[in-house]
Amino acid sequence: MHAFIQAVILGVLTGGVYALMASGQTLIFGIMKVINLGQAAFVVLAAYLTFSLFTLTGMDPFVSILITTPILFVIGAAIQWALLRPLRPGDATELSLLVTFAVALGLEGLLAITYNTTFRSIQPGYENFSWTILGYQVNMVRLFAFLLSIAMLGLLYLLLKHTKFGRAIRATVQNPMSAQLLGVNSKMVAAFGFGLGAATAAAAGAVFGLVSPFNPGSHYDLISRLLTIVVLGGLGSIGGSIVAALVMGVGSAVIAALVSPIWSDFSFFVMLLVVLLFRPRGLFGARVRGAL
Amino acid sequence: MKLARLLATATAAALLVGNAFAEDLKTGATPLKIGISLSLTGDFADSGEAAQRGYALWAAQINKAGGILGRQVQVKVVNDASSPDQVVTNYQNLITQDKVDIVFGPFSSLLTIPAARVVKRYGYAFIEPAGGGPKVFEQHLDNLFFVQPTEAVKSGEVFADYILALPMDERPKTAAYAKLDDPFAAPIADSIKARFEAAGIKTVYDQTYPSESADLTPIIAGVAAANPDVLVSGVMASDAFGQVKAMIQLKFNPKWLFMSNGANSPTEFPDKVGAKNTEGVFTSSDWYPGSSIAGSREFIEAYIAMYGGDANGIDSTSAEAYSAGMVLAEAAKRTGTIDNATIIKTLHSGVWPTLVGDLSWDADGAPKGEYLLTQWVNGKLTTVYPANQAQHAPVAPKSNWAE
Numbered sequence: 084m085h086a087f088i089q090a091v092i093l094g095v096l097t098g099g100v101y102a103l104m105a106s107g108q109t110l111i112f113g114i115m116k117v118i119n120l121g122q123a124a125f126v127v128l129a130a131y132l133t134f135s136l137f138t139l140t141g142m143d144p145f146v147s148i149l150i151t152t153p154i155l156f157v158i159g160a161a162i163q164w165a166l167l168r169p170l171r172p173g174d175a176t177e178l179s180l181l182v183t184f185a186v187a188l189g190l191e192g193l194l195a196i197t198y199n200t201t202f203r204s205i206q207p208g209y210e211n212f213s214w215t216i217l218g219y220q221v222n223m224v225r226l227f228a229f230l231l232s233i234a235m236l237g238l239l240y241l242l243l244k245h246t247k248f249g250r251a252i253r254a255t256v257q258n259p260m261s262a263q264l265l266g267v268n269s270k271m272v273a274a275f276g277f278g279l280g281a282a283t284a285a286a287a288g289a290v291f292g293l294v295s296p297f298n299p300g301s302h303y304d305l306i307s308r309l310l311t312i313v314v315l316g317g318l319g320s321i322g323g324s325i326v327a328a329l330v331m332g333v334g335s336a337v338i339a340a341l342v343s344p345i346w347s348d349f350s351f352f353v354m355l356l357v358v359l360l361f362r363p364r365g366l367f368g369a370r371v372r373g374a375l
Numbered sequence: 376m377k378l379a380r381l382l383a384t385a386t387a388a389a390l391l392v393g394n395a396f397a398e399d400l401k402t403g404a405t406p407l408k409i410g411i412s413l414s415l416t417g418d419f420a421d422s423g424e425a426a427q428r429g430y431a432l433w434a435a436q437i438n439k440a441g442g443i444l445g446r447q448v449q450v451k452v453v454n455d456a457s458s459p460d461q462v463v464t465n466y467q468n469l470i471t472q473d474k475v476d477i478v479f480g481p482f483s484s485l486l487t488i489p490a491a492r493v494v495k496r497y498g499y500a501f502i503e504p505a506g507g508g509p510k511v512f513e514q515h516l517d518n519l520f521f522v523q524p525t526e527a528v529k530s531g532e533v534f535a536d537y538i539l540a541l542p543m544d545e546r547p548k549t550a551a552y553a554k555l556d557d558p559f560a561a562p563i564a565d566s567i568k569a570r571f572e573a574a575g576i577k578t579v580y581d582q583t584y585p586s587e588s589a590d591l592t593p594i595i596a597g598v599a600a601a602n603p604d605v606l607v608s609g610v611m612a613s614d615a616f617g618q619v620k621a622m623i624q625l626k627f628n629p630k631w632l633f634m635s636n637g638a639n640s641p642t643e644f645p646d647k648v649g650a651k652n653t654e655g656v657f658t659s660s661d662w663y664p665g666s667s668i669a670g671s672r673e674f675i676e677a678y679i680a681m682y683g684g685d686a687n688g689i690d691s692t693s694a695e696a697y698s699a700g701m702v703l704a705e706a707a708k709r710t711g712t713i714d715n716a717t718i719i720k721t722l723h724s725g726v727w728p729t730l731v732g733d734l735s736w737d738a739d740g741a742p743k744g745e746y747l748l749t750q751w752v753n754g755k756l757t758t759v760y761p762a763n764q765a766q767h768a769p770v771a772p773k774s775n776w777a778e
Contacts, residue, residue, distance in 0.1 A: 085600065086596060086597065086599075086600035089596050089599075089600075089625075090593050090596055090597075093590075093592050093593050093596060094593070097590055097592075200421075201643070202612065202613045202616070202643075202647065204616065204620075204647055206647075206649060208649075210620070211620055211623035211624050211649075211652075211776075212624075213623075213624045213625070213626060215626065220624060220625045220626055222592075222624045294590070295589055295590060295617060296613045296616050296617060296647060298613075301589075304587050304589055305589075308589075335590075335593070336590075336592075336593035336596075337593075339584070339588070339593035339594050339596075339597065340593040340594065340596040340597040340600070341597065343582055344582055344583070344584030344585070344588055344593075344594045344597075345556075345582075345583060345584065345585060347588070347593070348585070348587060348588070
């Protein structure tokens with residue numbers, strides 16, 4: 084029982100980190116119907132930026148999120164503007180897969196040249212600190228990461244629901260043509276939306292770099308997890324991706340701790356298959372196009 | 376950085392060849408040509424370059440000392456781009472077109488296996504520093520000699536030796552095995568497990584995890600729940616660091632912790648887990664900068680003089696490649712010839728001193744020695760077993776994690 088509860092704690096905390104990564108992914112899909120295969124590469128890029136800021140200036144990884152977020156936003160918006168915008172609307176969804184995969188490979192290559200391929204980790208000195216609560220270990224960084232995820236997702240919600248920019252995004256999601264007719268600059272919105280999705284990778288990258296060693300190739304494992312979370316949660320649903328991330332986190336942790344690590348990732352894919360068989364649009368997938 | 380290193384190596388190699396020619400003009404002796412295929416690009420590029428530095432350094436040193444049997448050594452390195460097909464072509468060309476006198480091995484078991492077959496066909500000796508997987512020896516080639524203390528999968532045997540030599544009441548009663556699914560990780564732990572179980576140490580946890588396991592914390596939670604006295608980790612590098620981090624976070628501290636890899640890196644391990652957290656972790660090494668083996672200090676000095684940097688930056692692959700050269704030089708010295716058939720015959724008996732210990736081989740080229748048991752003591756990787764080579768007594772139980 085002790086091991087079970089400990090595994091659930093670990094799973095919930097890890098799930099929070101994945102929820103943060105996946106929220107950007109699902110946001111981008113919701114706005115542009117673009118499956119961004121580069122999202123995990125953005126996370127790894129952010130982890131390296133955090134690593135550099137920490138090793139060069141000693142800046143705390145949580146503080147550096149304030150710097151890396153705008154950087155990632157600009158990079159994301161620029162990539163959308165330069166590479167995705169020119170795609171013809173009819174082919175955009177399919178071609179964007181290739182384009183964003185190319186972006187991921189390009190980023191991986193650049194990172195490998197800049198930082199080498201050895202594993203890095205960000206070590207401010209408190210990264211392994213845990214509180215003992217009722218005999219269970221709660222890692223401080225993971226708990227902070229979890230709380231940060233909730234805060235970021237809350238901010239994202241407020242931004243989408245209660246600002247003019249958020250309304251413009253939602254309008255574009257629901258009907259790009261009408262939005263444009265009503266004066267929304269949908270091209271701008273798309274670039275900003277993509278930037279916003281990339282920006283969520285900044286916080287996720289800082290946390291990822293604290294929790295696990297990473298190298299430029301780390302994005303392959305990450306992206307497969309993010310895609311399954313997003314599909315399980317329902318493409319385009321931020322709430323769904325949070326639930327899916329928690330389900331994945333807890334499921335994999337419990338099975339890895341109590342059954343066997345070999346089955347831990349596999350079990351998640353089984354779950355995904357079962358859900359897709361009975362609910363092809365995922366747990367919370369929107370029936371109508373565009374409900375964020 | 377990498378490019379600079381490559382250039383430096385290339386320049387060193389060019390100088391070497393140049394010197395050899397100059398020497399020939401003086402003495403009239405034909406140079407001794409040695410051909411090697413190395414992975415200078417592709418997956419094994421880092422290790423391939425490390426091997427190249429070791430070979431080039433050895434050649435420079437031996438030439439300074441008058442060469443082999445009065446002949447200057449000329450090393451020809453060709454790039455196989457980490458490809459098992461290219462490596463075959465390379466050795467074929469080196470032997471039939473470049474007509475080299477001797478060949479040395481490439482990097483990794485993957486490339487050594489096909490290369491060894493070609494080399495065997497031409498009757499050449501194959502002294503190789505980096506192909507130690509089981510499949511290498513399953514080929515039963517009599518011309519192959521692996522220049523490391525033992526087969527890769529047996530590198531943990533020395534830890535079992537140490538534990539089983541402890542008095543009964545001091546030995547661990549229970550053991551856990553957490554293993555990465557990799558031919559150079561899990562089998563090391565399995566071979567320790569077989570010996571522990573035979574000696575009555577109970578297995579309370581035994582699991583293999585796939586290489587995609589990004590988060591090792593739940594796995595270590597499973598180990599902690601089983602509460603073993605000793606944890607044997609069959610690991611590579613990043614998962615070794617991940618296991619340690621997870622143990623610290625879960626406040627799980629076994630009395631003995633052996634890690635097959637990762638912990639044997641003098642710079643990366645403290646860098647990734649925090650210097651204070653290395654204390655008491657066991658691993659095994661063949662060559663490492665603090666090695667007390669004869670010739671090691673001279674090797675380090677020469678290495679730094681040629682390539683710069685410091686001792687901790689020297690990859691053990693460089694020392695292993697250098698050792699391959701030492702074996703050849705010693706064989707030539709003992710027999711007075713560099714004839715391949717004679718070398719093959721000679722190396723099958725006797726003991727051959729190298730930077731990785733005194734070597735001898737079985738009929739398949741598997742070395743009959745053992746790794747050194749090393750432990751992190753006072754922040755340094757230190758040999759603790761066997762006793763006749765120990766720089767410090769083994770420290771157990773392990774001290775608590777520093778956090």
